[in-house]
Amino acid sequence: MCEPRIYVADLAAYNNGKLHGVWIDAALELDDIQDAVAKMLKASPEGFAEEYAIHDYEGFGSYRVSEYEGLESVHEVACFIEEHEELGAELLAHFSSIDEARTDIDENYAGCYESVADFAEELTEDSVQIPESLARYIDYNAMAYDMEVGGDIFTIELGHREVHIFWSR
Incomplete structure (x- = not known):
């Protein structure tokens, strides 16, 4: 996954059929982002320009950046994605706010497993002593299904045998 970046376009130039903007x-620090936007606007081919919009972005995974999303918000989201990588981007796409995503990863993250059945098995074996004579009768796939369908957990699958599990508290 590439670094989160945005293409900020000069709207005065855009509205006059010219492409002028900057990736x-x-x-970056919020002040540096704002300075880069101000510098781009100052160099506008339309003379005096003061309005801008985000016309493109990359490195945000499934998270969708709005054309008029504030720079502070974009910066906060980018920092979260840099910290948590693809998992962070998928969490942001899942939730309606960065605060919810941050809370979920801090308080409800159960870990990364090859499958939900592996999670159910580990949870069971860490919680109770299973007699050897009964161990082969436990259906961890059924337990995993019940956990997902019952709403006890939600998962984010990032690849083959890479399932991130969160408690639905």
């Missing part, structure tokens, strides 16, 4: 690393 900016969205994880």
Whole structure:
């Protein structure tokens, strides 16, 4: 996954059929992002320009950046994605706010497993002593299914045998 960055376009130029903008690393300090936008606007081919919009972005995974999303918000999202990588981007796409995503990863993250059945097995074996004579009768796939369908957990699958599990508290 590439670094989160945004393409900020000069709207005065855009509205007059000219492309003028700049790609900016969205994880830079907020002041540096604002300075880069101000510098781009100052160099506008339309003379005096003061309005801008985000016309493109990359490195945000499934998270969708709005054209008029504030720079502070984009910066906060980019920093979260840099910290948590693809998992962070998928969490942001899942939730309606960065606060919810941050809370979920801090308080409800159960870990990464090859499958939900592996999670159910580990949870069971860590919780109770299973007699050897009964161990082969436990259906961890059925337990995993019940956990997902019952709403006890939600999962984010990032690849083959890479399932991130969160408690649904």
